[in-house]
Amino acid sequence: MDSSMVLSITTFVYGFASFLYIGSWTFKKELMAKLGMIILILGFAGNTFGILMRWKESYEMGYGHAPFSNMYESLVFFSWTMAFFYIFVEYKYKERIIGVFGTPLIFLAIAYASLAPNIHDKITPLIPALKSNWLIAHVITCFLGYAGFAVGFGFSIMYLLKPEKKKQKFFWSRLPSTSIIDELVYQMVIFGFLFLTIGIITGSVWANSAWGTYWSWDPKETWSLITWFIYAILLHLRMMRGWHGKRIAWVSIIGFMAVLFTYFGVNYLPGLHSYL
């Protein structure tokens, strides 16, 4: 069994976990969410194992590099970081139902990696520019940042969907209180912001050691800066202007759109970062 196989199975495990969370919410069965968490942790273990196997396989093929070098590998890692974040949040805040807005994202990223026709799971050698330890630091921190923003996005959607008045029967009202969701969104955003900051920094230190310029306004760099500006705006609005709740949820959604564009959209523009 090779890593691609392990990761395909992981995709199904993640799918099953989010199915359980959604089921738990719809049918008001707490047990299903508990089970969902167990399945999610299994998926996370499979995800971890798949990445490590792939790392080993690349050494066996004589290429010997960390599995962060193309779109497939980055999506698999993106799922991993989101799962990591989500498990941490559920553990810390002891809120189960929020998984409905977290786990589907984890599943979608890895499913997209396996299913999208233009994404290949072949292990290929590294081009000279990517042979650097900064690659590992850069990818890990960027994706931790993206994952924070992604989970924050899920929670922002949850905030916006939650009805304002308490209607006990209506199942939207089973979500955590708005003040908790608001806090969750903020926590995710500050994690994301810290890691995006480190991600941009490691990227520019790397660029400086490879090409002699720490910033060259390449579209991917520029879009990561745009994303960073949007979240900096969010922090100032919340901290200094007292924005909360819905308005912050909207800014966080806009921020995540910028993340998605930085990640996927930029590949359609000309530039250096052709794949990551």
Add this chain to the structure above:
Amino acid sequence: MKNKNIYTNNVVWQFFASIKLAVVILFFLAATSIIGTFIPQNASSAFYYQKYGEIIYKIFSILNIFDMYHAWWFLMLLGLLIINLIVCSINRLNFVWKIIFPENIVFNVERFRKIKEKYKFVSKKNINELKGQYKTFLEKKFKKVIIKNTENGVAFFIETKRWTRLGAYIVHFSILLLLFGVIIGSLFGFKGFVQIPEGKTIDTVKIRKNSKIQKLGFKVKCNKFDVSFYDNGSPAEYKSNITIFENKKQILIKDIIVNDPLKYKGITFYQSSYGTTSIKQVSIAIINPRTKKTYIKQISQGQEIILPEKRGKFVFYKFVNSYNFHGHNLGETFIGKYIDNNEKAFKIIIPLKFPLFDKMRKGHFIFKIKELEKKYYTGLQVTKDPGVWYVYAGFIFMIIGCWITFFLSHQSFCIEILEKEKNNNVLVSGISHRKTQNMKIKITKLGQKLMDM
């Protein structure tokens, strides 16, 4: 206390001291940055003219959209950001400074009494015993504890991590430091490039921006260039072996590869491209496929030789790094010209990768490259950036500042013992300058510890 100075009441000052302005500037920076990711930057005028037409071309030229990240209006936005940041920080630092270094610490029990979420428990111990126990415990844990007798008991007051309020200022300072480094770099540094053929030495480079010549002050020789490939044909490593000379003395020798540049006297050399210099001499094999007879001839570029068997002439026309043959790139290719006895010319191409390519032509002879002395040149990016250390220092401060602002906070705790006849009530409460859930957990932990004593 507020607005003591005349200048802080100034309209201009007030304008720049506003966070609203910061949000607006950041918004415009983000929004305008998008333009340059859709419109290719720094291409030729002809390209833009053709792509956008005359009118839009003119408008874009005025706004310098084709190099927008260095356009006057974009730099002006950055300038505004800097002023805004400085004014805003000075304005608020005044206020924050007084919180961090108060003249006398005010301990207001009422403030803590208003907090709803408290940790409460009942203790049977005598109040003086409790007081002594708590004092030793708290002083060991927090160092500085203020004890105050209240109308119905005693209260302990603890304040921690006041300095974390500076976190945001560290972040802002880091941004200024970083931009300072960028300015230093663009004033006193340069970015250039140079191509050095194997065996050759240079002492100047060409500046990218304006094609001016920049003296290095020492000599750089490329001893050898190497490129290696993986099995699948993609490049694995580019390597230049470089020697630096100063006053005819050899200073150092180093291999430069991508991600491992050479630094000397504040100037850094990065591996950036390569190619083959024009090939001077080739030894070609001229094969008669029928008789299997092979003739070897030396030929240099531009030279014309008489072919054996009275079959006309052959010219070494040129050598190219890539050759497109019906949509396929054949790579490095020798191009020759065969002129037969009727003065009719044929183009002969011999890709190095496919030495018997000429067989396809089914001519009288097959031309094949036997030997050639191929020489590479290495392309180096050469930069001097004295500002980079400020930028890096900015990076470090930014990470530290964000960490402090996001995950630490200025906290105060109050432990109040209310004296009752038999059982004393103990109330533990706390305030954090960021209203987070974390405080609840901390209070519970502290309360449990005190209860278990």
